[in-house]
Amino acid sequence: xSDERRQKQRELAVVALVSGGHFWSHFFMLAIPSALPxxxxxxGVSNISLGMVIAAGALMGAAWQFPMGVLSDRYGxxxxxxxxxxxxxxxxxxxxxxxxxxxxxxxxxxxxIADSVFHPAxxxxxxxxxxxxxxxxxxxxxxxxxxLGFAAAxxxxxxxxxxxxxxxxxxxVGLAGFATALLLFANSRLLAGxxxxxxxxxxxxxxxxxxxxxxxxxxxxxxxxxVVATLGSNGLQIFSNSALIDLYHIDLVRANTALATFxxxxxxxxxxxxxxxxxxxxxxxxxxxxxxxxxxxxxxxxMAVLPYAVTVGALFFTGFMLGAVxxxxxxxxxxxxxxxxxxxxxxxxxxxxxxxxxxxPLVYGTIMDMKLPQFVFFVAxxxxxxxxxxxxxxxHVARRGEAPGGEARGGGIADAPxxxxxxxxx
Numbered sequence: 474x475s476d477e478r479r480q481k482q483r484e485l486a487v488v489a490l491v492s493g494g495h496f497w498s499h500f501f502m503l504a505i506p507s508a509l510p511x512x513x514x515x516x517g518v519s520n521i522s523l524g525m526v527i528a529a530g531a532l533m534g535a536a537w538q539f540p541m542g543v544l545s546d547r548y549g550x551x552x553x554x555x556x557x558x559x560x561x562x563x564x565x566x567x568x569x570x571x572x573x574x575x576x577x578x579x580x581x582x583x584x585x586i587a588d589s590v591f592h593p594a595x596x597x598x599x600x601x602x603x604x605x606x607x608x609x610x611x612x613x614x615x616x617x618x619x620x621l622g623f624a625a626a627x628x629x630x631x632x633x634x635x636x637x638x639x640x641x642x643x644x645x646v647g648l649a650g651f652a653t654a655l656l657l658f659a660n661s662r663l664l665a666g667x668x669x670x671x672x673x674x675x676x677x678x679x680x681x682x683x684x685x686x687x688x689x690x691x692x693x694x695x696x697x698x699x700v701v702a703t704l705g706s707n708g709l710q711i712f713s714n715s716a717l718i719d720l721y722h723i724d725l726v727r728a729n730t731a732l733a734t735f736x737x738x739x740x741x742x743x744x745x746x747x748x749x750x751x752x753x754x755x756x757x758x759x760x761x762x763x764x765x766x767x768x769x770x771x772x773x774x775x776m777a778v779l780p781y782a783v784t785v786g787a788l789f790f791t792g793f794m795l796g797a798v799x800x801x802x803x804x805x806x807x808x809x810x811x812x813x814x815x816x817x818x819x820x821x822x823x824x825x826x827x828x829x830x831x832x833x834p835l836v837y838g839t840i841m842d843m844k845l846p847q848f849v850f851f852v853a854x855x856x857x858x859x860x861x862x863x864x865x866x867x868x869h870v871a872r873r874g875e876a877p878g879g880e881a882r883g884g885g886i887a888d889a890p891x892x893x894x895x896x897x898x899x
Contacts, residue, residue: 488599490660501646505527506710507630510718524837526578530582531831533585533589535828541593545594545597595819612803613747617747627733627736686817698860699824700829703825704836704856705853705855708849709771709850712840712841716849717846731781738789738791738793743800759797760860760864764795770787775849775851
């Protein structure tokens with residue numbers, strides 16, 4: 474076997490391992506939301522109380538993603554990734570024994586810290602280990618498996634509910650996530666070396682420039698992009714099943730089926746978006762079309778004027794439109810990131826996911842407690858439209874090739890001198 478072929482196989486294995494951990498990160502985000510009606514009935518609590526469980530994990534994710542990104546760049550992402558998945562899986566298993574909502578909130582805080590490692594560690598590893606010509610597809614595969622986790626959660630959880638309690642279901646998926654962490658540990662040599670020498674050598678200088686990095690206009694724009702775009706989708710992921718039950722007078726199984734269809738649409742959209750990402754830089758045009766169509770479909774669903782079957786189809790195409798933008802979004806972050814800061818940059822901007830994860834459950838939970846389920850879809854549509862303006866600005870900045878500190882377009886280890894096999898020179 475040639476050296477080139479062996480290197481390709483190693484790169485594919487790296488993408489598969491990293492993406493496997495990312496699957497469970499996203500799955501766990503929707504494991505508890507899929508069971509909200511059952512947990513609410515057992516504990517006799519409000520939607521906003523259960524929204525606090527989701528928000529607690531997101532709060533810790535928001536607080537810890539940037540520090541985890543710094544650690545990924547300086548000391549390596551491998552240990553962070555394996556330990557993060559193991560701890561988050563153990564936290565999900567522990568939720569199956571929680572006697573009350575306050576205990577669930579406490580466990581969610583621990584799980585949120587563990588979940589904060591994935592985006593900075595994953596992107597540090599992928600950018601270090603995958604050749605630049607494959608990065609769009611590698612990022613797409615990473616995003617794809619995350620949304621496969623989202624899509625699989627309501628589907629698998631509904632199946633597990635039919636064969637046991639919500640507690641048994643959480644215990645089962647927690648154990649499955651831990652088994653994946655063991656698999657990553659057994660193959661961790663493939664993930665070794667994902668650090669940046671430049672960042673390690675100039676740690677003091679980097680610390681002095683921290684505020685300048687955080688306030689860099691390109692990264693601030695991308696952070697805001699992640700926040701607003703996520704606010705447009707996380708209400709659907711967490712409360713659309715409850716909203717559909719109230720609006721369309723259907724049972725939990727049919728509501729979770731509609732949610733899963735939305736998420737599977739996102740998966741298909743990400744696949745198509747990954748092909749687009751390696752072939753175009755015009756995120757603004759793609760985003761504008763996709764977000765306008767998605768907002769229109771969400772308004773139609775919220776008005777409850779469509780039959781159930783048509784509503785399911787509308788949610789599929791909504792997910793498709795939202796998913797098609799995501800791989801290009803991630804490539805834009807790399808474009809505006811200076812050398813040696815991939816983990817730090819992704820830790821920073823992707824904390825926007827977590828910030829939205831704190832705000833979204835509280836906003837949408839309040840909407841549900843106010844008996845206004847249609848506004849789950851209307852507010853999501855409004856956030857989706859607001860994202861268009863940010864996408865236009867973000868794409869403009871990316872095309873200009875700006876990076877914090879005035880570096881040229883590109884940056885990161887993927888642009889370092891490369892060996893004939895396609896690996897960065899050390």
